[in-house]
Amino acid sequence: MNSPAPDTGIPVSPSLTPTLEAAHMRPHSGPNKTRLLLLSLLAVLVGAIISGLGKLLVLLIHAVTNLAFFGELSLANRSPADNTLGLWVLAVPAAGGLLVGLMALYGARGIRGTVFRRPWSRCSPTKAGFGPLSRS
Numbered sequence: 774m775n776s777p778a779p780d781t782g783i784p785v786s787p788s789l790t791p792t793l794e795a796a797h798m799r800p801h802s803g804p805n806k807t808r809l810l811l812l813s814l815l816a817v818l819v820g821a822i823i824s825g826l827g828k829l830l831v832l833l834i835h836a837v838t839n840l841a842f843f844g845e846l847s848l849a850n851r852s853p854a855d856n857t858l859g860l861w862v863l864a865v866p867a868a869g870g871l872l873v874g875l876m877a878l879y880g881a882r883g884i885r886g887t888v889f890r891r892p893w894s895r896c897s898p899t900k901a902g903f904g905p906l907s908r909s
């Protein structure tokens with residue numbers, strides 16, 4: 774590739790066509806419409822898949838809510854406020870928290886201890902703002 778002489782500098786023009794011709798390069802003809810169409814279709818497909826997964830997650834939330842608060846396996850959208858558990862309703866979130874804790878403790882190795890141990894492993898209690906509590 775030929776480099777311009779140091780005293781000529783970069784040519785300023787509204788079009789780069791003369792510069793490209795001087796460098797023996799073809800100007801770009803335009804966007805590749807086939808690639809653009811393929812990427813657009815791929816984006817629509819990914820959006821549809823994510824939308825379906827979101828709907829499945831909402832149905833799973835409905836199923837777990839109905840099982841925990843009403844004792845029935847249903848995909849209906851029901852409010853936990855309509856339960857008939859009385860004061861036992863306080864045990865439902867506690868049992869859910871215990872279940873999630875057991876899943877984190879004995880579940881997949883990748884999620885084990887990420888929430889509770891990692892922030893405290895890198896700093897001392899005094900750096901975390903618990904200095905007076907850690908000294909007593």
